[in-house]
Amino acid sequence: MDGLSVSGWVIAHPSNLFDVLGFEEGVHYEVVVTTFNEDGSPHASAMGCRVVSRSLAFLLKPHVESQTARNILRTGRGAVNIASPEYIVEAALDLSVVPMSFGLGEVLGVPVLCEASAVSEFLVDEVVRGDVWLQVRASPQSLKYRPAPARPYSRSAALLVEAAVRLSRVEPFLGMNRRDEALRLLSEARVFIEDSARLAGGGRLGQLVGAVRERLYSLERKIPP
Ligand SMILES: Cc1cc2nc3c(=O)[nH]c(=O)nc-3n(C[C@H](O)[C@H](O)C(O)COP(=O)(O)O)c2cc1C
Structure with missing residues (x-):
């Protein structure tokens, strides 16, 4: 087949x-x-x-x-x-x-x-x-x-994956009362998001960066004082 x-x-x-x-x-x-x-x-x-x-x-x-x-x-x-x-x-x-x-x-x-x-x-x-x-x-x-040609490599997209993997771990760490670990992940994600934003352009990738940044802000608000 x-x-x-x-x-x-x-x-x-x-x-x-x-x-x-x-x-x-x-x-x-x-x-x-x-x-x-x-x-x-x-x-x-x-x-x-x-x-x-x-x-x-x-x-x-x-x-x-x-x-x-x-x-x-x-x-x-x-x-x-x-x-x-x-x-x-x-x-x-x-x-x-x-x-x-x-x-x-x-x-x-x-x-x-x-x-x-x-x-x-x-x-x-x-x-x-x-x-x-x-x-x-x-x-x-x-x-x-799909026998399609590979898409060109984008650092912006790769950096956004790095941000996403960190953001996805923030709530599990907060759930384990590991506030310091959650803060570290948020600060690393912030750097990746800003680097990604510089290379993202104004299209769908730029929109995705904006949404990931909003997620960063909403997770920051969940950090207990
Ligand atoms: C690049 C990347 C890799 C991930 N790898 C894993 C993984 O191996 N195991 C995991 O539980 N979550 C992983 N996550 C986080 C989950 O995708 C995310 O928390 C999530 O959607 C929770 O899983 P659920 O939708 O099945 O509840 C990863 C996230 C990213 C951005």
């Missing part, structure tokens, strides 16, 4: 996934993980992802209290979506700036991100529950990708 094109997607066998997408073992990638909520609606979240080439596995680490962790525990499945930095930021912070639409994967029927450049549905093989993280090992069951 490799090479069959379905409405702009190339369908390939999942055993080719790491070669086709250029995943390298040991590298920490950032992806969008999509899962089903209990009410059947799709859920998207930015997540780190590693791969084990020998056994063809994805390794994910959702926070134990995240919606993604709950959905993965309940359904035992999801999808890894390779998407540009703007989607990583949107999926992490739910800013409603970058529209995301969802379809259903052809093999497992899980939600997939239509705007992704590659998608792999997965089944969970093993979950280890720690105090903070759920360690998930999952095997890819499908692979489809």
Whole structure:
């Protein structure tokens, strides 16, 4: 079936996934993980992802209290979506700036991100529950990708991902009464946001920077005196 094109997607066998997408073992990638909520609606979240080439596995680490962790525990499945930095930021912070639409994967029927450049549905093989993280090992069951040229690299977008990953950790740290850690994350995020803003232009990326900055301000207001 490799090479069959379905409405702009190339369908390939999942055993080719790491070669086709250029995943390298040991590298920490950032992806969008999509899962089903209990009410059947799709859920998207930015997540780190590693791969084990020998056994063809994805390794994910959702926070134990995240919606993604709950959905993965309940359904035992999801999808890894390779998407540009703007989607990583949107999926992490739910800013409603970058529209995301969802379809259903052809093999497992899980939600997939239509705007992704590659998608792999997965089944969970093993979950280890720690105090903070759920360690998930999952095997890819499908692979489809768009044969589009890579987009030009943007430092602004990359810096915004750095800001988003810090902002996404502020509330968990506040929940653990770790105010100093939350303050450190906010001050690092502020530097990334201002650097990102200088390189963002006035289009959608500029809008996204504005929304991330607003999120910074609203999180700053949550810091106890
Ligand atoms: C680049 C990036 C990587 C992230 N990686 C993880 C991760 O590996 N595990 C995690 O729990 N949250 C991670 N986050 C934070 C979540 O995306 C964010 O807190 C979130 O949407 C919470 O997850 P939930 O929507 O499943 O509740 C990451 C955020 C960013 C911006």
